[in-house]
Amino acid sequence: MDHQINIHEAKTQMSKLIERAQGGEEFIIAKAGKPVARIVPLAKTKRTLGILNGKIRIPEDFNAPLPEAVLADFEGRG
Numbered sequence: 001m002d003h004q005i006n007i008h009e010a011k012t013q014m015s016k017l018i019e020r021a022q023g024g025e026e027f028i029i030a031k032a033g034k035p036v037a038r039i040v041p042l043a044k045t046k047r048t049l050g051i052l053n054g055k056i057r058i059p060e061d062f063n064a065p066l067p068e069a070v071l072a073d074f075e076g077r078g
Helices: 007-012 014-022 068-074
Strands: 002-006 026-031 034-039
Touching: 002 007, 007 014, 007 026, 014 026, 014 034
Parallel strands: 002 026
Antiparallel strands: 026 034
C-alpha cells in the first residue's frame, strides 16, 4: 500500500523514507495534496558472471598498434 506524504515531510524524513523503501514500502510525494512523485524500492537483479564464456574470441593481436593509415584517420591526419 502506498503512503502519501507531503514534500516538507519527505525532505525532513528522506533518510528514513529510503530505509523504509529498502524494506519494500512505497511512498507518494504530494504537493498541495496532489501526487507528484513516487519513492519505490529498486528491484534487486541477479547478475550472472561468465554468461558469454566460450562465445567470444579475442584475437592474439588485440593490443597490437594500429596500422599507420588507420591511426592517421583517427588523428585527423588522413
